[in-house]
Amino acid sequence: MKKTREKTELSELTTGEKDNFVKNVLVTASSVSGMKTALEISRLGLKITLLEKETELQDNHADIVDQGTVEIRNSLLQKIEKDKNINVVSPASIIKIEGTAGNFSVKIKKDNDVFFQKYGAVVIAGQNLTETVPVFLNFHNTGIMSQQKLGRLLGDSPHTVSPVIRKAKTIAFVFNDSGENSRKLTMSGLKYTCLLKKNTNCEVYVFISHLIVDSGGMEKLYREARVLGVIFIKYNENYKIISNKNGSIGIAAKDIFLDADIELFCDILVIGEKFIPCIQEDGLKTGYDTEGFYQDANVYLYPVSSRRRGIYFVGECRGDQDMMRTNVDVLNAALNSYELLSGFDIHSGGNVKVESEKCKVCLTCIRVCPHQAIRLVPFSDPAQQEAKNVAGIFPEACYDCGACSAMCPAKAIDFEFKRAPLNEYSDEQILKEIECLKQDDLPVFCCAESAFLAAERAVEINLYYSPRVKIIRVPCIGRVDLIHLFKAFEQKVPGVLLAGCPEQACTHLEGNIRAKDRVKYARELLKGMGIGEERLGIVFIGPDMAHRFVREISEMLERCST
Amino acid sequence: MIVAERKPFEEIWNMISHYNRILVLGCGTCVTICWAGGEKEVGILASQLKIAGEKNNELIITESVPERQCEIEMIQELKDKEGNIDAILSMGCGAGVQTVAGIFTDIPVFPALNTTFLGMPEAEGLWVEMCSACGDCYLAYTGGICPVTRCGKGLLNGPCGGTRKGGKCEIDPEKDCAWVLIYRRLEKLSMLDLMEQYREPKNYRAVKRPGIIRATAR
Ligand code: SF4
Numbered sequence: 183m184k185k186t187r188e189k190t191e192l193s194e195l196t197t198g199e200k201d202n203f204v205k206n207v208l209v210t211a212s213s214v215s216g217m218k219t220a221l222e223i224s225r226l227g228l229k230i231t232l233l234e235k236e237t238e239l240q241d242n243h244a245d246i247v248d249q250g251t252v253e254i255r256n257s258l259l260q261k262i263e264k265d266k267n268i269n270v271v272s273p274a275s276i277i278k279i280e281g282t283a284g285n286f287s288v289k290i291k292k293d294n295d296v297f298f299q300k301y302g303a304v305v306i307a308g309q310n311l312t313e314t315v316p317v318f319l320n321f322h323n324t325g326i327m328s329q330q331k332l333g334r335l336l337g338d339s340p341h342t343v344s345p346v347i348r349k350a351k352t353i354a355f356v357f358n359d360s361g362e363n364s365r366k367l368t369m370s371g372l373k374y375t376c377l378l379k380k381n382t383n384c385e386v387y388v389f390i391s392h393l394i395v396d397s398g399g400m401e402k403l404y405r406e407a408r409v410l411g412v413i414f415i416k417y418n419e420n421y422k423i424i425s426n427k428n429g430s431i432g433i434a435a436k437d438i439f440l441d442a443d444i445e446l447f448c449d450i451l452v453i454g455e456k457f458i459p460c461i462q463e464d465g466l467k468t469g470y471d472t473e474g475f476y477q478d479a480n481v482y483l484y485p486v487s488s489r490r491r492g493i494y495f496v497g498e499c500r501g502d503q504d505m506m507r508t509n510v511d512v513l514n515a516a517l518n519s520y521e522l523l524s525g526f527d528i529h530s531g532g533n534v535k536v537e538s539e540k541c542k543v544c545l546t547c548i549r550v551c552p553h554q555a556i557r558l559v560p561f562s563d564p565a566q567q568e569a570k571n572v573a574g575i576f577p578e579a580c581y582d583c584g585a586c587s588a589m590c591p592a593k594a595i596d597f598e599f600k601r602a603p604l605n606e607y608s609d610e611q612i613l614k615e616i617e618c619l620k621q622d623d624l625p626v627f628c629c630a631e632s633a634f635l636a637a638e639r640a641v642e643i644n645l646y647y648s649p650r651v652k653i654i655r656v657p658c659i660g661r662v663d664l665i666h667l668f669k670a671f672e673q674k675v676p677g678v679l680l681a682g683c684p685e686q687a688c689t690h691l692e693g694n695i696r697a698k699d700r701v702k703y704a705r706e707l708l709k710g711m712g713i714g715e716e717r718l719g720i721v722f723i724g725p726d727m728a729h730r731f732v733r734e735i736s737e738m739l740e741r742c743s744t
Numbered sequence: 745m746i747v748a749e750r751k752p753f754e755e756i757w758n759m760i761s762h763y764n765r766i767l768v769l770g771c772g773t774c775v776t777i778c779w780a781g782g783e784k785e786v787g788i789l790a791s792q793l794k795i796a797g798e799k800n801n802e803l804i805i806t807e808s809v810p811e812r813q814c815e816i817e818m819i820q821e822l823k824d825k826e827g828n829i830d831a832i833l834s835m836g837c838g839a840g841v842q843t844v845a846g847i848f849t850d851i852p853v854f855p856a857l858n859t860t861f862l863g864m865p866e867a868e869g870l871w872v873e874m875c876s877a878c879g880d881c882y883l884a885y886t887g888g889i890c891p892v893t894r895c896g897k898g899l900l901n902g903p904c905g906g907t908r909k910g911g912k913c914e915i916d917p918e919k920d921c922a923w924v925l926i927y928r929r930l931e932k933l934s935m936l937d938l939m940e941q942y943r944e945p946k947n948y949r950a951v952k953r954p955g956i957i958r959a960t961a962r
Pocket residue numbers: 536540541542543544545546547548573589590591592593594595
């Protein structure tokens with residue numbers, strides 16, 4: 183409630199932002215997801231440029247996705263041709279994206295030309311950033327093949343089945359080699375097993391570690407496969423590819439239900455391919471997940487947001503996505519770009535300011551800002567004669583995390599509130615709160631998005647914690663400066679605790695990790711002064727973990743009071 | 745730029761603990777940029793001193809950060825303003841400490857930093873050494889990569905023959921072999937003939953210690 187109110191109040195400040203926003207959206211590339219996004223955005227009344235790397239619009243994934251894709255694609259192509267809002271540019275690709283939400287300056291390469299173009303939002307879609315490779319390319323002619331190859335050999339009717347398949351008596355599948363569940367591979371795999379059963383006489387076995395059938399129509403396909411006589415074997419963690427004296431290929435694994443090691447020899451072994459990201463030169467500065475796909479692994483970004491406001495990811499560039507999920511992405515990306523460019527996106531950032539006179543142009547803040555909201559801008563002091571560039575924060579991209587403020591070695595960045603609720607995040611205010619600490623108090627710097635809510639919740643449900651605990655709200659624990667920690671120790675407090683979001687769930691992406699590093703360094707400094715490391719603590723707490731919060735602060739109190 | 749690192753607190757405390765009125769003096773140029781002696785670091789050190797000296801009632805810590813510590817005029821101005829102080833803890837590089845000591849002649853000036861090298865930031869918080877200020881620059885012959893500094897052995901006619909797999913240095917497998925970098929760069933510039941030229945032993949005393957440069961009016 184409170185947050186909603188604050189946000190509504192803040193919205194008054196951000197309206198007007200849209201007036202200087204460019205009302206064009208750049209969508210790349212023209213995969214099915216890209217085309218769908220373009221059409222969706224056009225429906226909302228914005229102009230779109232659709233970039234395609236190849237000479238004409240296409241989709242290389244047709245083999246793996248539903249059979250309907252070819253038709254879907256053709257109908258999309260027709261619609262796009264007719265749509266007046268959509269302008270297709272090909273072959274072209276993005277080199278880098280400068281600027282901030284509403285005013286991106288995109289460097290585009292078309293043929294041999296390189297030029298800059300202004301866009302309000304950018305949607306990165308589809309598979310030109312993803313490609314599929316058979317995992318076992320070097321097992322030529324051994325009877326191992328990828329799903330794509332099987333699909334081609336199988337065709338879609340009994341008459342199209344190639345002799346290679348017709349000869350086989352036993353066919354085994356491993357849907358997904360990498361262990362992570364892939365809905366796309368599961369979907370196509372199930373489809374192929376059914377086709378095999380219908381159009382040939384072979385035995386079909388499927389080795390699965392975990393089968394998830396939560397996408398549209400999957401459950402039905404799975405049942406059909408069972409009815410047709412496909413045998414599913416649930417194995418434990420790893421399988422091995424084996425061969426016998428006759429050169430037959432096989433698979434060995436531990437069956438979970440039989441609790442026994444089993445071996446199965448087959449004529450053809452179908453192994454799901456791996457999806458690999460294909461990000462070449464990346465001028466997006468938007469981060470990747472652990473597998474190298476677009477979008478950092480962070481819950482706050484799901485489904486389509488990136489660390490830069492106004493850049494969205496859709497479909498396969500986010501990893502191995504099936505159609506159903508892609509469709510959700512498409513709608514989200516379209517709506518997000520629309521909200522952004524028409525001023526409905528309530529953005530509560532931009533309350534952080536650089537004091538130009540103090541800036542030493544060390545570029546630390548530019549490197550640190552998780553949202554790419556800082557750039558060099560001409561010095562704003564009119565008295566200054568010579569042209570000099572200093573760091574400048576772009577409010578439309580900034581999320582008020584305060585990371586830059588904590589890192590600036592010249593102390594040139596601080597919160598400068600337009601409005602009351604953010605008052606408390608300024609250096610002056612935080613230091614004031616610290617000065618009020620008494621000798622026995624335990625100051626706990628709480629992230630406003632997680633630990634602070636947990637603390638509030640604790641009060642609501644009557645969880646008791648010591649009155650010695652003094653909660654200091656910060657926008658993110660990445661905002662807590664070393665000097666704040668030391669000033670607290672100057673007040674002779676027994677200890678200091680930082681409480682922020684859990685890993686990969688930090689509202690400001692890496693604020694918690696930065697805070698962790700800072701605590702490590704501060705402990706070293708404290709050790710030199712004879713202050714034990716147990717007196718400076720850091721914990722990671724979700725907004726709903728009231729019990730955990732109370733437990734952690736009680737433990738901390740105990741630890742540092744003895 | 746000049747890169748420096750803060751000394752451990754114990755060492756600083758040993759130098760300064762028997763003084764009462766201490767000025768912690770930062771520098772707003774190189775050492776601010778390398779996170780060693782700017783306004784923020786001055787604040788942290790001052791706070792540390794206050795905590796460590798909490799039993800000393802007479803302890804007064806003041807803080808100041810001139811734009812550049814290695815400028816006589818700037819330090820003179822500071823001296824005219826400063827009240828009574830017993831000692832100065834300088835967070836400038838070695839040049840800064842000595843400039844300050846030359847002006848505050850009546851009180852001791854202590855270094856709080858170790859001045860380490862001339863370098864550049866490779867990423868956030870990561871500085872690497874680039875130049876040893878040898879006074880006789882070779883970069884024209886080495887594709888803009890300094891062998892004096894970045895070759896583990898400082899070879900002028902490299903590589904040494906011990907280069908590891910993947911172009912790493914024999915002395916430190918973590919570091920790139922400077923001569924591999926030089927070769928690759930010259931190759932790209934089609935200037936590989938430079939690799940074949942023999943370089944005479946270098947005059948390491950091109951600048952006699954202490955170095956002085958007297959520039960004429962321009
Ligand atoms: S971190 Fe501070 S001094 Fe460095 S560029 Fe940013 S504002 Fe300027």
